[in-house]
Amino acid sequence: MQDVLNGFTVGVTAERKAAEIGALFARRGARVIFGAAMHTVPLPEDGELATATEEVLAVPVDYVVAVTGVGFRGWIEAAQLSGIGDRLLARLRSAEVMARGAKARGAVRGAGLVESWTSPSEESAEILEHLLAHDLAGKRVVLQVHGDPMLKFREALRAAGAEVVPVTVYRWTDPVDLPALDRLIDAVLQGEVDALAFTSAPAATNLLARADRTGRGARLRETLRDKVFIACVGPVTAAPIDAAGLPYMLPERARTASLVRLVADELPKYAVR
The missing domain is CATH 3.40.50.10090 (Rossmann fold)
Structure with missing residues (x-):
């Protein structure tokens, strides 16, 4: 197993944890080529993120959707640095919090909040379906997004009568x-x-776009x-x-280690084909 990828070359497109991912492939004998396909840029604290946070604090909210673990944590950390972290957590604590997958759920719990539901498939479409099963007329939905503005998601909620407050924590640019x-x-x-x-997804999008x-x-x-x-x-x-x-x-699982195992298991078969 250790040398199962000997003779193969794997391209790693990640920015975060690129060295860790590359090491996992190298440990299995692969040659690794690094080419980060995107760069994550936190939004300025005095810009769009701060404005969205104030909008969340202005009026009680009914539902909160945590889309990514790193994005949700980044939002809470930015609020804490601005001195409004406790107020934000109190506001979110009064709402029903939903998570798109285990990483988002971990960030929710790490902030001291309790989620009401987690998407088993870790897909946004499943969260949208779950939300639309509720009567959303007049409800405020806070949607933590991570680069992708999720415009169709937001449009569907608004069509159901909800007020949507998007909270964008990061944007993506070309790699450094x-x-x-x-x-x-x-x-x-x-x-x-x-x-x-x-x-x-941004890495895949940006590689093709470049x-x-x-x-x-x-x-x-x-x-x-x-x-x-x-x-x-x-x-x-x-x-x-x-x-x-x-x-x-x-x-089978949306985890880095599982991704590396998939390549180790399937690439030799693919090469034979």
Whole structure:
């Protein structure tokens, strides 16, 4: 098992925990090429996030949706740094809190809150379905988003009569080391990469977008479709890959260790095919 990926090259597109993920692949014998496909930027405390937090504090809320663990924690931490953390937690404590998956649930509990429901599939669509089963007329729904504005999600809630307060904690930009991403794309095109691992939807989106902006999009998609094993940590991460019509696989659990095991188990079979 330790050398099961010997002779294979895996591209790692993550920014956070890239070294950790790469080490897990290297431990199994893989050569690793790093090319972070996005960079997470916290919103300024005096900007959009602070305004959204004040809107949450202004009037009682009925439902709170924690979409990501890192985003929910970042929101609470920003409020605490601004001196309004206790007020925010008191406001959220009076609402029904829902979590999109285990990581978001962990962040909710870490803040001293108790969730009423967690999406088993860790998909936003399941949370939306659960919310729409309630009478939302006149209700205030706080939606913690993480880069993706979730516009269709918000529109569906508003159509059901809810007032939606989006709280955006982070935005995504091109990676700090853009040449590294370009080198990864070139390595894929040159047939040097056997597998690509994605741990976030923005990374998948940005990798394809960068290839498009540099005139390599069509060739990259063709190569990914026929010659590269694509592994995504979960269905949310896979959405841009799926939208591009590219084949991919998901681990049984949306965890980094499970993603690495998936590649270790399936890449040798894929190479034989």
